[in-house]
Amino acid sequence: MSNEYVLEMRNVHKSFPGVKALKGVNLTIKKGSVHALMGENGAGKSTLMKILYGIFHPEEGEVIFKGKPYEVKSPIDAINKGISMIPQEISPCPNLTVASNVFxxxxxxxxxxVKLLNQKQMVEETQILFDDLGIDIDPSVMMSEISIANAQLVAIATAVSYNADLVIMDEPTSALTEKEIDKLYDIIRDLRDKKKIAVIYISHKLEEVFTICDEVSVLRDGEYIGTDVIENFDKDRLISMMVGRSMDEFFHKEDAKIGDVLLEVKDLNLSRKFKNISFKLRQGEVLGLAGLMGAGRTEVMEALFGYIPPESGEIFIHGEKVEIKEPIDAIKHGIAFVTEDRKLTGIFPELSIKDNMIMPDIDSYLKTGLLDSKKINENCQSQREAIAIKTPT
Incomplete structure (x- = not known):
């Protein structure tokens, strides 16, 4: 292994029941560099990082870290050897203070x-860490009292606090505002330029990759596609490597026929969330709803779906006024909702994939009071193929 590399992963394989997640993947990371790991959903990025962090274990392959063979059985092992990680889905302890979460x-x-926790010292040292990183959060407050965006910043600070040689950042900006993203860039530059720490940066946002990263590696369908310095990439080349086809094929645009007004919202209001929201949506149209975090975009959609009923306003579908007081009303009127936090509010994680797929329209699968298994299997298989859902079986 060259002295310029802090990490080298060679020929890494990993399978799950019915799915070959990684097929001989290679990855080399230079010391003091920011290295983007790119690929579509299901490409194997998170799986590869979880192997590096001791959550999963490879079936085949070799990992060299700081010039020595690297084997870990748990995240604690990884941290002790100099690797920390900000996971895609953070799991803070809401009933502990911010400082207690960091420590x-x-x-x-x-x-x-008697060994008692030194809360005062943990708060003081967390404050020093936050000051160094430019994070404005009170370490003494409970985690349950801070926003999702601030919880993300706490997770970033925690990963940095381990004094690691390599920090993995898996979608670190998913809950951050533009201002907070700029702050994250400052933190990353400080890690790279002053502390000579390497960063593996996973993101679907190409502008972030071109802003902060030095090199890029691409995975596709569990396979290693290639690595190059960021200067040799443009968006077309990067996307083509990720999806396996040219940009002309990928972004072939067809003229959409815009029809009559399908949905109309008039003067929708909800105290301290949004006020006087009005818009029209036509058949065949894609309508964007833009705004900064906290502007009320999500709440408007939740109100439209009946999750948080508005206090006033009117909703019309095909010109007829409708009452939507709960989600079942919205579903009956042909409205579906993909939630912001898919794992927490968009699925039933304890149920099977098939059960989740039929849940919004479960009544249509009833036959003499029992679920029609044949119809469920046929429809779920059809949907799985139509949108390329990856499942074990």
Whole structure:
């Protein structure tokens, strides 16, 4: 392994029941660099990083870290060897303080006969860390009292606090505002330029990759496609490597026929969330709803779906006024909703994929009071093929 590389992963394989997630993947990361790991959903990016972080274990392959063979059985092993990670889905402890979350697993104790947590020192050291990173959050407040965006910043600070040689950032900006993203860039540049720490940066946002990254590696369908310096990429080349076809094929645009007004919203209001929201949506049209975080975009959609009923306003579908007081009303009127937090509010994680797929329209699968298994299997298989859902079987 060359001295310029902090990490080298060679011929890494990983399978799950019915799915070959990684097929001989290679990855090399230079010391003190920001390295983007790109690929579509299901390409294997998170799986590869979870192997590096000790969550999954490879069936085949070799990992070299800081010039030595690298084997870990858990995230604690990875942290102790110099690798930290900001996961795609953070899992803070809401009933602990911000400082206690930062020091989770490495708690400071008072120097007395009985080992008591030294909350004062943890708060003080967390404040020093936050000041160094430019993060304006009170370390003494409960995690449950801060926003999702601030919880993301706490996760970033926690990963940095381990004094790692390599930090993995998996979709770190998913909950951040533009201002907070700029702050993250400053943190990353400080890690790279001053502390000579390497960063593996996973993102679907191409503008972020071109802004902050030095090199890019691409995975597709569990296979390694290639690596190059960022200067040799443009958006067309990067997307083509990710999807496996030219941009002309990928972005072939067809003229859409715009029809009559399908949905009309008039003067929708909800206290401290949004006011006087009005818009029209026509058949065949894609309508964008833009605004900064906290502007009320999500709440308007939740109100339209009956999740949080508005206090006033009118909703018309095909010109007829409708009452939507709960989600079942919206579903009956042909409205579907993909939630912001898919894992928390968009699925039933304890149920099967098939059960989740039929849930919005479960009554249509009833036959003499029982679920029609044949119809369920046929329809779910058809939907799976239509939108390329990856499942074990």
């Amino acid at each position: 989770l697993g490495k708690e400071l104790t008072a120097k007395r006969g």
